[in-house]
Amino acid sequence: MKLPLPPILIYALRRVVQAVPVIILIMIGTFLLLKLAPGDTVDALVGDMGGADAAFIARLRAEYGLDQPIWVQLWRYMAKLATFDFGWSFVYEQPVSTVLLDRLGTTLMLMATSLSIAFTAGVVLGAIAARRVYSATDNIISILGLVFYATPSFFLSLMMMYLFSVKLGWLPVGGIKTIAGFYTGWDHVIDVAKHLIMPTAALSLIYLSFYLRLMRASVLEVADLDYVRTARAKGAGETRLMIHHIMRNALLPVVTLLGLQFSTVLGGSVVVETIFTLPGLGQLAYQSVVQRDMNTLMGIIFLCALIVVVVNFLTDLLYARLDSRIELA
Amino acid sequence: MTDTPPILQIRDLKIALPKGADRPFALEGLDLTIEPGEIVCLVGESGSGKSLCAGAIMRLLPEPHVHVAGGAIRFMGEELLGKTETEMRAIRGEDIAMIFQEPMTALNPQKTVGWQLDEVLRLHTRMTRAERKARAIEMLERVHIPDPASAYNAYPHQISGGQRQRVVIAMALLLSPKLIIADEPTTALDVTTQLQILKLIRELQEQEGAGVLFITHDFGVVAEIADKVAVLCKGEMVEQGPAAEVLNNPQHAYTRALIGAVPALTPPPVKPVTQAPVVLKGIGLKKTFAARGGLLSGKRKAVVAVKDLTFQLHRGETLGVVGESGSGKTTVSRIVTRLLECDAGKVELDGKDLLACSPRELRAMRKYIQMVFQDPMASLNPRKRVVDLIAQGPIVHGADPDKARADARKLLELVELSPAAATRFPHEFSGGQRQRIGIARALALEPKVIVADEPVSALDVSVQAQVLKLLADLRDRLNLSLLFVTHDLRVAAQLCDRIIVMQKGEIVESGLTAEVFANPQHAYTQNLLSSIPGRDWTPPSFRTDAA
Incomplete structure (x- = not known):
């Protein structure tokens, strides 16, 4: 039982072990909750397209695996998650992990x-x-x-936006950088910092x-x-x-x-x-x-x-x- | 004597309290002189203003609410009251040092013992780091801390209460102050530790020739240590004089009442109770607080609180359970009432095993065994009226609410409270009155056995005497059996017919109180008895109205 590790590492390891069931529970819980909400990805996609016939919708569902019972969907999702595969985002047409890392x-x-x-x-x-x-x-x-x-x-x-951006014009209204600025180096840093002042303050x-x-x-x-x-x-x-x-x-x-x-x-x-x-x-x-x-x-x-x-x-x-x-x- | 000024000279000191307090002045016209090498005890009950006196000397009163309103405090011939804050800062810790009551809280929990000792030297001297450390360790040695070098690096929570108090004393004496103010320095400690600390203060004070202002409420401690005694009553000094004089021949009525309330170390006459039937019986009780934790949580070592305890309590008898903190005496009281489940053994109440009862049976049995708790402030629900507090038990057990309330009022009379108390809330009462309510609450169910866990340790000595007398009275009138848990041997001597002495969860000695006190067999009991402060002093008895 005596491990040749410093106590802090043993502690960290134990915390990791403790965290796994917590995260699994969170994921199962939210998965089921989200399934409870009416409508799914296909509904949203079809809505964006302006409508489609029933056969196409059914084919789309089958393709995304949405025609399976919820338990099967859950099992498939969790199995993929175990390999840190978050799946594909059908909205952004990119792997989810790429989308997430972009935003993180x-x-x-x-x-x-x-x-x-x-x-x-x-x-x-x-x-x-x-x-x-x-x-x-x-x-x-x-x-x-x-x-x-x-x-x-x-x-x-909203009040800050109105005062500092609209009235005084000191700070940009939104976004993370000036889109047409193409700044590099310190200019880029300052630009981003300016964009972050108001959100951070709020x-x-x-x-x-x-x-x-x-x-x-x-x-x-x-x-x-x-x-x-x-x-x-x-x-x-x-x-x-x-x-x-x-x-x-x-x-x-x-x-x-x-x-x-x-x-x-x-x-x-x-x-x-x-x-x-x-x-x-x-x-x-x-x-x-x-x-x-x-x-x-x-x-x-x-x-x-x-x-x-x-x-x-x-x-x-x-x-x-x-x-x-x-x-x- | 004439050419050296006294260390401390207090003249006509007045300390004002904020408006709305029970009296305008916390202290009124205090005169006190401390010569070099003298220990002066300031004695008084809670609220007498004795701690504020210490605050005034140190100029650490919570100003401006409480402030010095008049008088003079001369230290080595210099007036302290006129000094600036900067001047006072230089005096504090260097010339006047203070030892506080609670060793548990008097040290900063986030700093090592060494750091806190070092701070005094850093503030008042220009010693180098190495010199300071050497000095601190030397001081720790002088207060007899085992392994000073490791104590130097320890955090306060890693050392025991007695050792912490030694650290506080070491901190106070680091710079050989001329005046040491000790505010109830031993009240929170076990008797054996208390004696060691008192001896230590005496020893160090003799080496340094300092004056000591020793604040206490305990006449036993006074008898142990004082050269001179000053008695305070509600802010007024009622008596002052050499210790032997005040202790053995007190002049003022208040002092007489106080001293008369100190329980003498003479056990009660032996009662022929051993023929009476056994009401409560504990057989082979065991309790271990299990080691907790494992792979997924923190670990804690197992603690054996009670191992293999067997005792008998006869009807109408008082059995005292005495021992120091950690001896398992409180655990016993909780096992017996089944507030704590024990690991093995039986508790027989009138021949029925309480520990084997089903939850339903247990609820019915509870009315036969009731508890009086230590802290009268915390053990009564502050949001309930007294009458409801007392009637609650019978109502739960199925009594008619109106009748239960009427009975509750009668009980208040029995515990010598006015019936008007019934509709008031607990916070409107003093500690002693609250403890009476606690006793009435326990009596409401007409129990056969009352388990009292340190019922008087939070009370002033004169109140303590009254509550003890009430308990003894009720025991005799109602033919109750008392299981009385206490750390105070004087109290045990006064009330208990038989005692059991516990150490580390085991009974080391048991027998008739008179016999155990007169002729203790076990080394631990001998040690306990010889540590009672002022054991050589028998309070003179004036059978006044007090005790």
Whole structure:
């Protein structure tokens, strides 16, 4: 039973083993759910074509394997998935994996920047608000947090578009790059960055308020704990107290939330990507639902499940690093 | 003596409480002097303002809600109240050090012991890294921590409670402060550890010649350590003097009441209960908290909580289960009431095996065995009125709700609460009153056996005496049998007819309380008894209204 591996690797291995049944369950569940919805790929295709006769539709169904019982379809799909074959997208006329990989980068970039901005700013603002609790600074920060918290992301996006693109003309309305620009090198980077400012802001402002509120409460709680009093009795100054004794302990619940929220951010990106016409996974998911592109949709769900599992694993690692009481085993 | 100023001189200290508190001043007109090499005990019950006094000296009161409203605090002849925050920071930790009550929470869980010791030196000295580490390890050695080098690198959760308190003491003494303020430093510890810590404080204080302000509620501890005693009652100092004087010849009525409430180490007269029928019998009880985990989750080592425990409880008798934390005494109380399933053995209640009952039978049996819990704050549902809390049990067992409520009111009288208490909520009562409600709740089902798990350990000493007296009273009037779990040997001595002493899940000794106390056979029992603080001091008895 004793493996000659470092404990962290054993832990990682166990997490991988644990993740497999989770992902399989998610895939089976969504497959069945999607089959419950009326209409399939053929209906959508035929609808696009403007109609076809019944024999053609039946032939098309047989070709795609849609005439089989659901269990057979499920079994076939899962068997293919086991070899990481996501199938063919009949809408994009490409393998699903190609379509997904094309879009993944944009979404990951959007999520990573939004979350890091939301987390960093939320933590810093929350800590500041807690240290000056009930002062004007605290009130301003808390009220702003509440406003962003209460504003739906689509509304925030549209308002920003109206202000910065339409009225002021500072930022592009949507897309990931200027289509006719053909920029290269740094110009390309700057161009993409300009396109991402508004979507990132729209996505991060909402999550920022979550972190802000949690961090403020957490700092207030930790600041009253015995060991902070001990540190004061040692003669430590306020800055030192904050950095060494309060922040590290106050961060723990916020990190937990970070892991939990990653999946909701994926959901939020559907709205934001659609509004800003960013070619990412969220927009793809939306279109796939409309066009009944089952294979692509299942591929997106698989990818998202994978991302969430990986992020949760990383959060646990981070948590263990931050909290010395937790041993990964 | 005349040319060196006293270490600490408090004159007419007043600490104001925020509006809406039960009194305007937490402390009013406190005078206290601590000479070098002296241990002064500040004694009082909860809410007497003793901890705020420490806060005022350190200038760590939660200002501005609670603030010093008048008086003077002179440290080495210098006024502390006029110092700036920067000046105070230099004094804290270097000249005045503090030891806190809860060793579990007084250390930052995210930093190693070494880091936290190091912090004091980094803040107040210009030593190099290597010097600081050497100094910290030397200090850990002086507080007798086994293997100081490994403790230096340990996180607080990796060492025991007693060791953590040693670390806190080491931290306080690193820079040889002239004044040490110890705020209930041993309250959370087991008696044997408590004695070691008290000895350690005494020993280090003698080496350093520092003055110690020792805050406590426990007169046993006072008898163990104090040179001088000051007694606080609701913010006012009612008595002050040399320890021997105050302990043996208290002048003020409040001090007398407090000391009178300290349970003497004299067991009750032997009752001829052994002829009475056996009500509760435990046979070969075993409980192991199993090793958890395997391939798919974290692992935990198996813990044997109780191994092969056998005992008998006669009608009208009180059986004490004593032991230190981790000895399995609470597990016993939970197995006996079947709140915890045990691995093997039988619990016979009137000849019927409780552990073999089906769930339906068990529910019917429950009314014969009831529990009184340790924490009167947490064991009563805060959203229910007292009368409903008490009547709930009988109603569940099929009593008529109106009759059950009427009975509940009678029970309140029995536990010496006013019937008006019935319609109030638990938070409106003090700890002692809540524990009375807990007892009434247990009595409502007219049980044969009451299992009390540390029922008085959360209470002040004078309240504790009243609750103990009530329990003894009710036991005699209702012919109840009590299984009394406690860590406090003084309490056990006062109430229990027989005791069993547990260590690591095993009974090491059992017998009549008087015999065990007079002539302990097992080394562990001897050690326990010799660790009771102030065991050589017998509280003078003034049979006043208190006990």
